[in-house]
Amino acid sequence: MAERMMNAEEKALLQAKHRLEEAQARDRVKERKQRTRRLIQEGAILESVLPAASAMELDALRGYLEERFGA
Secondary structure, three states: OOOOOOOHHHHHHHHHHHHHHHHHHHHHHHHHHHHHHHHHHHHHHHHHHOHHHHHOOHHHHHHHHHHHHOO
C-alpha cells in the first residue's frame, strides 16, 4: 500500500492550509479589483481635466505629464 491513511490531525492541518490559500487568493482578487477601479477613476479624472489625453499615444501623454509636472 503506497498511500497511508491520514489521521484526523493531518486532515485538519491540510484543511487549514487550503482555507488559508483560498483566503489569500480572495484577498489578491479583491486587491486587484480595487486597483483596477482606482486606475479607471484616475484615468477618468485625467481625461476630464485634459480632454486631449484620450487622443494621445501613451508615450506622448507620459512625456507631456513628465514635462509639465517634472516627474
